[in-house]
Amino acid sequence: MTRFIKPMLASLALSSLLALPAHAELDVAKLKSTIASSLESDYPKLDALYKDIHAHPELAFQEEKTAARLASEMRAIGFEVTEHVGKTGLVAIYKSGEGPTIMVRTELDALPMEEKTGLPYASHDKALWRGRETFVDHSCGHDIHMASWVGTAKTLLALKDQWHGTLMFIAQPAEEEVQGAKAMLADGLFTRFPKPDAGFALHDGPFTYGYVSYRVGIGSSNQDGLFIKFHGRGGHGAAPQTTIDPVMMAARFVVDVQSVISREKDPTEFGVVSIGAIHAGTAGNIIPDEATVVGTIRTYKPQVRAKMLAGIERTAKAVAAMADAPAPEIHLEAGAKAIMNDPAVVGSAEKVLKVAFGDKFNATPPGTASEDYSEFIDAGVPSMFFNIGIYDPERVAAARNGGPPLPGNHSPLFAPVPKPTIETGVTAMTLAVLSAFDQRAQGQ
Ligand SMILES: [Zn+2]
Numbered sequence: 001m002t003r004f005i006k007p008m009l010a011s012l013a014l015s016s017l018l019a020l021p022a023h024a025e026l027d028v029a030k031l032k033s034t035i036a037s038s039l040e041s042d043y044p045k046l047d048a049l050y051k052d053i054h055a056h057p058e059l060a061f062q063e064e065k066t067a068a069r070l071a072s073e074m075r076a077i078g079f080e081v082t083e084h085v086g087k088t089g090l091v092a093i094y095k096s097g098e099g100p101t102i103m104v105r106t107e108l109d110a111l112p113m114e115e116k117t118g119l120p121y122a123s124h125d126k127a128l129w130r131g132r133e134t135f136v137d138h139s140c141g142h143d144i145h146m147a148s149w150v151g152t153a154k155t156l157l158a159l160k161d162q163w164h165g166t167l168m169f170i171a172q173p174a175e176e177e178v179q180g181a182k183a184m185l186a187d188g189l190f191t192r193f194p195k196p197d198a199g200f201a202l203h204d205g206p207f208t209y210g211y212v213s214y215r216v217g218i219g220s221s222n223q224d225g226l227f228i229k230f231h232g233r234g235g236h237g238a239a240p241q242t243t244i245d246p247v248m249m250a251a252r253f254v255v256d257v258q259s260v261i262s263r264e265k266d267p268t269e270f271g272v273v274s275i276g277a278i279h280a281g282t283a284g285n286i287i288p289d290e291a292t293v294v295g296t297i298r299t300y301k302p303q304v305r306a307k308m309l310a311g312i313e314r315t316a317k318a319v320a321a322m323a324d325a326p327a328p329e330i331h332l333e334a335g336a337k338a339i340m341n342d343p344a345v346v347g348s349a350e351k352v353l354k355v356a357f358g359d360k361f362n363a364t365p366p367g368t369a370s371e372d373y374s375e376f377i378d379a380g381v382p383s384m385f386f387n388i389g390i391y392d393p394e395r396v397a398a399a400r401n402g403g404p405p406l407p408g409n410h411s412p413l414f415a416p417v418p419k420p421t422i423e424t425g426v427t428a429m430t431l432a433v434l435s436a437f438d439q440r441a442q443g444q
Pocket residue numbers: 140176409410
């Protein structure tokens with residue numbers, strides 16, 4: 001615990017030089033340099049935390065050690081921490097006077113895949129996932145988010161005279177399964193703890209570090225899972241006339257379903273269907289009796305989503321009917337909903353972040369990935385979800401000029417540059433939270 005006290009005192013001394021009443025305009029330039037000084041002393045510990053979490057990732061709802069590590073970090077800086085909210089989630093609260101409650105969320109989980117970055121702190125850990133052993137890798141960068149989350153908490157305490165109210169820092173399990181936010185809400189996140197007046201989350205992505213991107217309105221896609229099992233009649237590969245071939249049905253479906261996108265959906269609206277897995281058969285001379293296709297469906301708008309789900313279902317049934325097969329089993333499961341960024345929360349953060357980051361702060365089109373942060377928004381927390389870059393500018397420029405492509409999230413080569421990425425995360429998140437306190441103090 002004592003290892004945190006020294007930098008904290010240094011930061012507190014600095015912040016007391018620029019004490020402002022909460023209703024004054026935020027002095028962004030001054031705040032930014034205070035955050036930079038605070039980070040200078042905090043960064044070595046954040047770096048160690050990041051590399052430790054990176055080397056020892058844990059899968060969805062198995063994040064016991066990761067959560068325990070974050071709980072002890074947050075207790076050490078003075079937060080009141082409740083563990084096991086939504087299985088492995090954490091809620092860390094810090095109250096400083098009367099005022100709004102502002103939430104900051106990080107995810108805890110990693111992905112079932114092998115890291116191939118060759119970094120000195122690369123993960124070699126394995127875990128059980130759906131009954132089989134797999135490598136585990138923080139290839140979505142949730143470890144960057146955790147280090148930024150702890151760093152933001154420390155920085156906000158160092159800037160305590162800049163805000164009044166309650167900080168609610170939550171660490172969410174199982175984002176990759178889009179189950180963790182729901183689990184925390186079902187476990188009383190907004191009844192056992194205060195319901196936030198505003199909320200923030202960030203996600204890293206394959207663009208230049210030091211850059212922050214954001215958007216008003218739709219910030220991510222609706223996600224639906226697709227599971228279809230085609231039933232045929234098994235038999236000898238040399239006598240297909242005695243069988244009903246489910247491999248043929250699966251193959252036809254994979255191709256034909258794309259016409260729902262190209263021919264049925266309005267081409268100016270976003271919609272994607274991708275088949276990520278096909279499971280059928282064993283040997284080349286056996287026609288199996290069933291084939292399963294598993295995929296994902298992404299959309300922004302509810303009406304586009306409804307149209308696509310109907311088209312996908314119709315295509316699966318038609319493919320089976322063509323083969324004179326029984327009706328297929330069709331499960332289209334609703335996953336994460338699209339994130340809607342709140343215009344007022346984004347509006348006040350925008351003013352502050354524009355001053356702090358200049359032309360490195362940009363509005364961008366919505367991402368096509370999905371996020372279960374949308375559950376907190378649906379539960380009534382006006383929010384801003386933004387993105388931070390992770391790669392060297394030279395590497396990004398080279399990729400743009402035909403050089404090696406930049407590994408994106410979920411790539412085995414995904415490798416953020418820790419220091420500038422985490423520092424940007426802490427700076428942007430701290431300023432965003434201060435803007436929300438300031439917005440509420442002004443009664444905007
Ligand atoms: Zn991910």
